[in-house]
Amino acid sequence: MPAVINMDELTDVDKAKMSNHYFVRQTSKCCTEFMEAVQAGVEEDTLVKGIAEDKNPFKELKGGCVVC
Structure with a gap:
């Protein structure tokens, strides 16, 4: 006991210890x-394994901005 x-x-x-x-x-x-x-x-954590390039909504697009 x-x-x-x-x-x-x-x-x-003693209390602090x-x-x-x-x-x-x-x-x-x-x-x-x-x-x-x-x-x-x-396996499901994108912060650990990353995002597939084809599914990344924040990837930089090639080309410029087009104003119509």
């Missing part, structure tokens, strides 16, 4: 989940 910590008895430095440790664990977990989500959808 883990020891019970009385927060009132901790110094500000505990807060930092918690933040690092949560950030690591979040990053892992984010990477798993990106890797799961990599």
Whole structure:
């Protein structure tokens, strides 16, 4: 059974260390989940694999502007 910590008895430095440790664990977990989500959808993600040249609506057209 883990020891019970009385927060009132901790110094500000100890509290900051505990807060930092918690933040690092949560950030690591979040990053892992984010990477798993990106890797799961990599085949459909145009930001990862790009857009086919023939389907790119923003490609530069050859030629100039014609005013009628």
